[in-house]
Amino acid sequence: MERRFAIAGTGAYLPKETLSAAQYDALVGLQDGQVARRFGVNQRHRASAEETSSWMAAQAARVALNDAGWAPESLDVIISACGVMEQPIPGTAVLVQRALGLGASGIAAFDVNATCLSFLIAFDRALAGFALGDWRRVLIVSADIASAALDYSDPEASVLFGDGAAAIALEAGGDHQRLAYGFNTYSDAADFCQLEAGGTRVRLDEDIDAFRSKARFKMKGPALFTTTARLFRPFLQTLFEGSGVSIKDVDCVIPHQASRAALDHLIKSTGLPRERTIDVFADVGNLIATSLPFTLDHARRQGRLKPGEISLIIGSSAGVSLGGAVIRW
Missing domain, CATH: 3.40.47.10 (Thiolase/Chalcone synthase)
Incomplete structure (x- = not known):
């Protein structure tokens, strides 16, 4: 809608x-x-x-x-x-x-x-x-x-x-319009990114050493990348099917800055020129949930959100989930 x-x-x-x-x-x-x-x-x-x-x-x-x-x-x-x-x-x-x-x-x-x-x-x-x-x-x-x-x-x-x-x-x-939105979760990959402590399952008073260990972020990088890469193109295709526009119409891609490999895969998957993708990974990195709004702010201040143009906001997360929105400014 x-x-x-x-x-x-x-x-x-x-x-x-x-x-x-x-x-x-x-x-x-x-x-x-x-x-x-x-x-x-x-x-x-x-x-x-x-x-x-x-x-x-x-x-x-x-x-x-x-x-x-x-x-x-x-x-x-x-x-x-x-x-x-x-x-x-x-x-x-x-x-x-x-x-x-x-x-x-x-x-x-x-x-x-x-x-x-x-x-x-x-x-x-x-x-x-x-x-x-x-x-x-x-x-x-x-x-x-x-x-x-x-x-x-x-x-x-x-x-x-x-x-x-x-x-x-x-x-x-x-005047801005969200033309399409998608959010899919594939919990078979839930163990690929974890921060296990801080909730109710891992308890400080039962095993302090286990709590300390599980308070560190753990990531199975190759498995996470392979899973996300496999799911990404079908997700992107479905997202644009309901948007009324084509991926070729996108003027600016605003991605989650997950990793250098993830950004390179995104650019290859869209088929768009590299310069259309906002890339702040080298100096800022993966800011977790802050990554998307930070990149959006950067794009706006660079004059990349021009009236009438199309942007793709896109990313992945632990879960594993894929999410995106197509915007006409």
């Missing part, structure tokens, strides 16, 4: 500290130059203890609100779309609401989660709220601190990721 909306403002925040590829070589125990050559990494941003998820999200939110010309009090809802919340209870959206000075406002604030595709789910929920007449102004925030749970003994499961935040201010009506 076609959905109309407007992006009123966007914002992003990257932590102050950066680690170079050479520093990652030493950190993960590889020879000089291997992180850059094998993984396509130039640098990564790493959050300090003071740069919490909610704090970074609030910084990005203030930029987006200023860009939109909105007062925080004018919001109808704040949706947090993080890969990993700052804490289990209460959710990150509540903490962001408070950080924006809205703690006594009553403005709705809640979280959604689909790991790296959380923004797509929040975006869909926002458009549904517009269609139902429930909301006029929505703020979506994403913030992820991958460095909090990385295992640097596994280069592939660590050097791909960075920390950061992004925010998108959406308004009902407007």
Whole structure:
């Protein structure tokens, strides 16, 4: 179903500290130059203890609100779309609401989660709220601190990721149209990406060593890539079948920055010239759920979202899930 909306403002925040590829070589125990050559990494941003998820999200939110010309009090809802919340209870959206000075406002604030595709789910929920007449102004925030749970003994499961935040201010009506949307999950691959601790199954008081071990992110990289690559082209074909446009009509691809290999496969699968795909992987990396809104903000600030043109927002996530949206600006 076609959905109309407007992006009123966007914002992003990257932590102050950066680690170079050479520093990652030493950190993960590889020879000089291997992180850059094998993984396509130039640098990564790493959050300090003071740069919490909610704090970074609030910084990005203030930029987006200023860009939109909105007062925080004018919001109808704040949706947090993080890969990993700052804490289990209460959710990150509540903490962001408070950080924006809205703690006594009553403005709705809640979280959604689909790991790296959380923004797509929040975006869909926002458009549904517009269609139902429930909301006029929505703020979506994403913030992820991958460095909090990385295992640097596994280069592939660590050097791909960075920390950061992004925010998108959406308004009902407007000239933008979502022409198609898809979200598919294949849970046979659920074990390929895991962060097992932090919920109710792995319990601190039963085995602290097991808890500590399972508080590190683990990824079966080759299996994950093979599964995602096999599913990607059929998913893309189905997505465009209901859009009214062709993949050849896409002017700008806004992808999840999963890995260098994933981006190369995406470009090959679309058949589009490489320059049509927004690529910030080398300097920013995989920001988990923040990746999509961060890349969207980057594309917008580069003037890549021109009226009447077509964009593809696309990505994959742990689960394994594939998600995408076709947008006419």
